[in-house]
Amino acid sequence: MKTLQILPSLELGGVERGVIDLARAMKARGDETVVVSSGGALVAQLNQMGVRHYALPVHKKSLAVFKQVNTLAEIIQRENIEIVHGRSRVPAWIGWMAAQKARVPFVTTCHGYYSAHFFSRVMGWGKRVIVISRVVGRHMIDDFGVPPDRIRLIHRGIDLSQFSYVPNKYDSVPKTLRIISVGRLSPIKGQVDFLRAVHHVRREIPNLEVWIVGSEGKGKTRYTELLHRTARQLGLYSCVKFMGTRRDIPELLAQADLLVLATRIPEAFGRVVVEAGAVGTAVISTRVGGVLDIVDDGENGLLVPPGDVQSMTRSMIRLLKDRQLCRKMTAAMRSKVERNFALDSMVEKTLEVYREVKAEKKILVIKLGAIGDLILAVPSFRMLREKFPDARICLLADRKLAPSVSSCPYLDEVIPVDRSRLSNIFYLLRLAKRLRREGFDVSVDLQNSKWTHALAFLSGVRERAGFRRGKLGFLLNRAETPPKAPEPPVRNQFRVLSKLGVQKLDDRLELWASPRARRNAETWMAALPEGRPRVGFVLGSSPQWETKRWPIESFRELGDRLARELNASVVLIGSKEDVPLAYHYLSRPADYVLDLTGRTSPQDLIAVTEKLSALISGDTAPLHAAAALGIPVAALFGPTDPKRHMPPAENASVISKRLPCQPCYSGRCRLAEKMACMTKISPDEVFESVRKLLARPAAAVGNPRI
The missing domain is CATH 3.40.50.2000 (Glycogen Phosphorylase B;)
Structure with a gap:
């Protein structure tokens, strides 16, 4: 490595x-x-x-x-x-x-x-x-x-071979007892408190020598001068040695009887405490910060409140007088240093982090919606999972649509967002901050908007794949050029996946309904007679795409013929906006039509579609759901191109009139003959398509392929 x-x-x-x-x-x-x-x-x-x-x-x-x-x-x-x-x-x-x-x-x-x-x-x-x-x-x-x-x-580790431990250090009492303080000279390090405590200790133990090791830094002398004045005022100048910056700290620690760390604010760690433990020198420290990971009060050292000179004094006197206690504590500290603070342990733990980072891959797939687009993205989720079986794969999807893929086994998490707010710079930055905390390595932008390009970049994703579109396309560093000719949606997504090493195209669609949604579907379908084909009618489309709608009159005529000639029941599917369209069926018998417009959640839609014998739909979400579930489908295309938007399906019939104005990709028709691309699709030709679809074995009633 x-x-x-x-x-x-x-x-x-x-x-x-x-x-x-x-x-x-x-x-x-x-x-x-x-x-x-x-x-x-x-x-x-x-x-x-x-x-x-x-x-x-x-x-x-x-x-x-x-x-x-x-x-x-x-x-x-x-x-x-x-x-x-x-x-x-x-x-x-x-x-x-x-x-x-x-x-x-x-x-x-x-x-x-x-x-x-x-x-x-x-x-x-x-x-x-x-x-x-x-x-x-x-x-x-x-x-x-x-x-x-x-x-x-990972605690800092020290090379124990550089520190000589003397287990019998406290077996005898030297003529002069040495106390050492090591650290940068600064008010926050508490050296003034330390000198005041030494002043009180010296009254009881006069044979002291004090070493203060460290300096303020280049060009700074103010605090150093204060320490010198304090030592003089307290009558300590004869026993206190200011030793400046030293490179032989292990040797100095070994010669001392006691290390005192008097810092007033939390220390991040306290390496000098570990070094004192390595050489077998007793330790007193203030009870702050990272020192608490090292010193177990009363077992391998003593802890005192920061700024408490009296407590520091009592602890210093206690250890300087009790050599047996020092021997016990230094042995315990040396043992803890060997277990937790050895260099080998630090290196191995650091290497383990490196190995963990190298092995881990977190992938963020961005596909905000609509439902049909999410369904078409499922093959991409599967191909990513097959390429990166151990990766954590998360999907960023619109909050309202996320439930449609919440049961997908190829995703570890679906992160819901408010798609409509993505263009709000403050919302975008908050979302990017959240995603940055996740630490994604790769983003796969299947939405391919300027906002999603910006989001992946601001989220700190290292590899950002997608189609380079718009002014912010340069933010992608695994960019693919959009193809000039229309191509199927999954194949189009595969171009992006290939940038990440995915080599085999697998365009099979899949969907999964939740148990609760399946129970709902069972309850609704119980209202229809058993043994009859159940044909789903998708009456509407997105409010922005009225040009995708087949005339309601054509649906009524088709429904009547299906009931008359094929003994089929009709299941009306649509959003709340499509409820008025279902009023045209109010006069039909209850065993002939089941109206579910405005009643199904995204998960319910999947479960209901599973129960159908066939589906008739424009270019909208239920079309993709049926294709994913293997339900026979008659797809009616008007303003959009089936070459680009028809989902992969084994049992499907595409009906498109191929007029000169197609595809227009417009939500409103501006021609004199309004919506001719849809009105010219006759109920008779749709009936023939449905009849052929129902005649195939895959369309057996009550046995849809899932």
Whole structure:
């Protein structure tokens, strides 16, 4: 496995040392690491290990830093990087964009707390978000909305071979007792509280030597001067040594009798506590942050409230006087460090995250509607599942229509949205934010609108497939050019799927009714006499497509003839808007006609269609449902092209007059002879089609193919 680690610099620090340790351990296991940073003292160690380092200015907090995205993307592709791992906000932004461009997974590690503004959000955009302590994990969940299932807890690990543990350290009492404080000099680190506690301890234990290790940083001296003044005022200057920045911290910890961490705010982790445990030095810490993952109060160390000088004083006196307690606690801490904080454990858990990320594929299919279009998309769902059997496949569909495919076995989840609001930029951004939390790797845009193109891009999907249409088509990076000639809908979708490696076209339609819908259908159909053919009439169409409607008079004439010559019952199907059309059948006998207009849900429609012997429909949803269920269907095409919209069906008859004006793709007819494409379809020719369909074995009454 080959990964790229990107961080601001390689100066001395816990994050930087962790990257060096990880690179060394991965190389020893035969894995490769490439490191990108602005440089620093630790680059020499990478060179000695034979780990490649690229020096880029990825530490600068300015917009100019984004010029490095293309450079980093080229490095990713040239080095055949499999995973990009960002470890700080500015490098993470560059790494995320470059990973998107190079189409490789992106992972983050959150090494601390981040202010809750947009610039910090990138730390939660990893396919996996590694946190170094439970408190940081809770911070990312609560403040950045990272789903818990994308969080992975991996404590920082240390190379135990670099730390000499002396189990008999507390068997004797030295003449001078040493207390050490390690960390950046800052008011939030609590060094003033520490000095005040030392002042009280010294009254009872005068033979003390105190080491304060750390510095403020380049050009900063104000707090350092305050600490020096405090030491003088408390009469501690003779026993306190300010040691500055040191590289021999393990050795210093080993020489100390007690480590005190006095921080006032939550520490993200507390590596120095782990290092003290590795060498066998007793620990006192304030009860904050990630330290709670390390110190079990009273068992392997002592915890005190932050800012509580008296509690800190009592705890320091207790451990400095009780060598047997120190021996017990340091043994327990060393054991916990070996179990939970060893470098090998950190490396193995990190590699497991990498393997998990490589193996996982989350696919978002975008098909908002209408119902017929969703039915026609089912073969695409099946082909994707066959190509990616272990992937998580989710469908984004209109809230009103989602139930029609809710039982599809090829989908793991149907995400309902308000299609009508997608053009609202605020709704679009909220939806994109939600989808980004899901961490989709691939989007398959079967809707192919400018809004769905934008949605896939804003959702952070790495590979975005679809037909390049409109001004936002450039947002797709797995784009297909729309064909010039009309072609069947499933074959058209297959062009997009082929961009993802799907090689075999399978255009079989399928649908599944829920048990509740089947019970509803049984109840309704019980009103019709058994033994008669049941022929469904789809009376209407979408309100925007009145040109798809066959005249109601033609339906009445056809129904009468079906009843008279074939002893068939008629089932009227339609939406609430089609209810007035059914009034024309009020005078017909109850055993001749069953009126279900305005009564069926999308799932009910599927269950009712299963019970039919044949269906007569224009280019609308029930036509697709019948084709999917294997129900014989007579399809009446007017303003649309059957070559493009007729679903795959084994037992179907397509009736189209092929007038010069067809197909017009207009919802309203503007010709003098209104809707001639539909009115010229005669009841007689439809009757003959239905008669032939019913004569075939597949149309046996009560035995539809499902």
